[in-house]
Amino acid sequence: MNHEQLxxxxxxxxxxxxxxxxxxxxRPLAWLPGADQACFICRAQADxxxxxxxxxxxxxxxxxxxxxxxILNRYPYTNGHLLVAPRLHKxxxxxxxxxxxxxxxxxxxxxxxxxxxxxxxxxxxxxxxLGRAAGAGLPGHLHWHIVPRWSGDTNFMSSTAGLRVIPQAxxxxxxxxxxxxxxx
Numbered sequence: 001m002n003h004e005q006l007x008x009x010x011x012x013x014x015x016x017x018x019x020x021x022x023x024x025x026x027r028p029l030a031w032l033p034g035a036d037q038a039c040f041i042c043r044a045q046a047d048x049x050x051x052x053x054x055x056x057x058x059x060x061x062x063x064x065x066x067x068x069x070x071i072l073n074r075y076p077y078t079n080g081h082l083l084v085a086p087r088l089h090k091x092x093x094x095x096x097x098x099x100x101x102x103x104x105x106x107x108x109x110x111x112x113x114x115x116x117x118x119x120x121x122x123x124x125x126x127x128x129x130l131g132r133a134a135g136a137g138l139p140g141h142l143h144w145h146i147v148p149r150w151s152g153d154t155n156f157m158s159s160t161a162g163l164r165v166i167p168q169a170x171x172x173x174x175x176x177x178x179x180x181x182x183x184x
Contacts, residue, residue, distance in 0.1 A: 027055065034089050041085050041141045045069055053178075060170060062177045067103035070111065072170055072177070077125075077147050079168045080115060080177075084108055085143035093130070093142070104144060111146050114180050121148035 035042040044059035060072040073081040086100045125147040129136040
């Protein structure tokens with residue numbers, strides 16, 4: 001029997017449970033009111049109070065608006081898996097105010113359009129997991145998933161030994177999306 005090997009070292013942290021984002025470079029952090037210092041979304045936001053391309057890249061932040069932040073999922077289901085979250089640490093839908101809800105909806109539509117133009121997926125899974133029992137890995141900070149899908153992809157649900165194949169490095173996807181966002 002001939003076996004091929006897949007080298008995916010970025011998955012080790014997730015598989016072993018050490019799935020915390022790497023510590024950012026030693027920059028001052030400016031925590032927003034109500035932030036949870038153990039939350040990777042809050043940490044990315046705190047590191048971005050004086051945003052730089054270096055901080056954005058380290059935190060996988062693609063975009064930040066007045067109300068929201070968009071981050072590449074460090075452990076993606078498919079290529080380009082994004083998280084869209086309110087800037088403030090909120091874990092319940094009824095905590096969001098109207099302008100936060102509108103901003104998240106507009107950003108989601110914008111990135112679906114960007115993906116359609118840049119990587120041409122055949123469809124998307126867009127959704128929110130509310131609570132740990134519903135699959136939320138970070139139940140304290142709401143975040144919507146934008147998951148590009150391609151016809152015939154078999155990587156969305158693990159089919160062999162919990163393995164998924166992601167054909168593009170996170171840094172390369174960050175470059176692609178960052179460049180598109182900068183162009184408007």
